[in-house]
Amino acid sequence: MFGSVSGIFFISYFLFEIPSNVMQEKSGARKWIVLIRVTWGAAVALTLIKKHFVA
Numbered sequence: 001m002f003g004s005v006s007g008i009f010f011i012s013y014f015l016f017e018i019p020s021n022v023m024q025e026k027s028g029a030r031k032w033i034v035l036i037r038v039t040w041g042a043a044v045a046l047t048l049i050k051k052h053f054v055a
Contacts, residue, residue: 024032 020032027035
């Protein structure tokens with residue numbers, strides 16, 4: 001199980017690292033980090049809503 005999860009993490013990290021760095025160069029580090037934090041917060045909130053309010 002751990003090997004599968006770490007493999008999925010590595011593949012997604014590999015696929016998104018370069019586009020993320022390009023976007024950071026275009027928009028600036030401060031704006032990019034804020035966008036990542038807001039997106040992560042929205043994903044966590046939606047997970048919470050689905051987990052607790054949907055049967």
